[in-house]
Amino acid sequence: MYVTGKEYDLLVAELRVELGARTDGGGKNLIARCPFCGKDGKFGVYIGKETVRKKPFMAHCFSCGRSTTTLGKLLESLGRMDLLPTETVAFDEPLPNVLFPLEDAEDEVDDELGIVSLPEYWRRTFTHPYLQSRGFTYDDYDRFPVGTTCRLNHRWDDYVIFPVIDAGDTVGYVARHTWSKEEIDLHNRGAARNGDYKILRWRNSTENDFVKLLYHYDGIVEGETDTVILTEGIFDVVALTRKLDLYDNRHIVAVATFGKKISRTQIYKLQTKGVRTVVIGYDGDAVEAVKHTASELSAYFEVFVADIPDPEKDWEDLTAEEIYRVFAYGLKTPVEYQLTKIQQK
Numbered sequence: 001m002y003v004t005g006k007e008y009d010l011l012v013a014e015l016r017v018e019l020g021a022r023t024d025g026g027g028k029n030l031i032a033r034c035p036f037c038g039k040d041g042k043f044g045v046y047i048g049k050e051t052v053r054k055k056p057f058m059a060h061c062f063s064c065g066r067s068t069t070t071l072g073k074l075l076e077s078l079g080r081m082d083l084l085p086t087e088t089v090a091f092d093e094p095l096p097n098v099l100f101p102l103e104d105a106e107d108e109v110d111d112e113l114g115i116v117s118l119p120e121y122w123r124r125t126f127t128h129p130y131l132q133s134r135g136f137t138y139d140d141y142d143r144f145p146v147g148t149t150c151r152l153n154h155r156w157d158d159y160v161i162f163p164v165i166d167a168g169d170t171v172g173y174v175a176r177h178t179w180s181k182e183e184i185d186l187h188n189r190g191a192a193r194n195g196d197y198k199i200l201r202w203r204n205s206t207e208n209d210f211v212k213l214l215y216h217y218d219g220i221v222e223g224e225t226d227t228v229i230l231t232e233g234i235f236d237v238v239a240l241t242r243k244l245d246l247y248d249n250r251h252i253v254a255v256a257t258f259g260k261k262i263s264r265t266q267i268y269k270l271q272t273k274g275v276r277t278v279v280i281g282y283d284g285d286a287v288e289a290v291k292h293t294a295s296e297l298s299a300y301f302e303v304f305v306a307d308i309p310d311p312e313k314d315w316e317d318l319t320a321e322e323i324y325r326v327f328a329y330g331l332k333t334p335v336e337y338q339l340t341k342i343q344q345k
């Protein structure tokens, strides 16, 4: 079935009233009370342009998981079949939105989190030799809580431990061993011979799946934060915040997805805070991951890529001047990014 541009605008207006809906930050979804389960703010109707994954008027409840995959099904469940456009194609009208049935209905987004205890004897620190060596300043310790177990809990000797905080609660932690990769490798080779324990460079909490977490999520202020810079890890967030001096900037906030990809729960978490623009700031070597993430995000946000020209480098390696240059002159749309990466091959 085709929906003409005029019909589309009219439908969106009617649905907004019918559902008592508001538009999300990116203007690509209506957010409303779910007509199936009644939960408020969990029912999304996609009203953006068609993409590989998204068709206009697909609707999904993030609470009960019910989906409607076509406009007809959506209107039927609302008892508003009268709004369904006639199937006549108006040939003189542009056809911006074409509806196809979806192959697979999406699963429910699970954003439930439990509170996690930090390792016993964890105490916050405001100065630590390892973190000093990575450039931490007082502002960093102040904004990004980090601590150690003060040599009272030997399992955690030589680790710095960052709590992951969500709505003020500790919902996870990331621990980084303070030895260099070479020192750890050397120890572990010996350990294999002597039957000694092995050292893990990273040791994270296991209670909540990290696909449900974003580092520095509370830095995003609903109604104020317009743009989020997406990075891979905690040290990227700290480096960007320091080098772009974002501590007091509520419009632009750096967060981390704990790796080179974003989950549907993480997307949902950004969307519900009204974020409009996402700048992907993954490491220079993450070309395929960046392309994939850009296409995932495009259904919900304006997307740009902050392309680190040197594939060997991450945000910690760049000077403030170099980072400034990437953001001031080097932001690419996903299409521009794809083109430069093809040309470089």
Ligand SMILES: [Zn+2]
Residues within 6 Å of the ligand: 034, 035, 036, 037, 038, 039, 042, 043, 061, 062, 063, 064, 065, 066
């Ligand atoms: Zn529902």
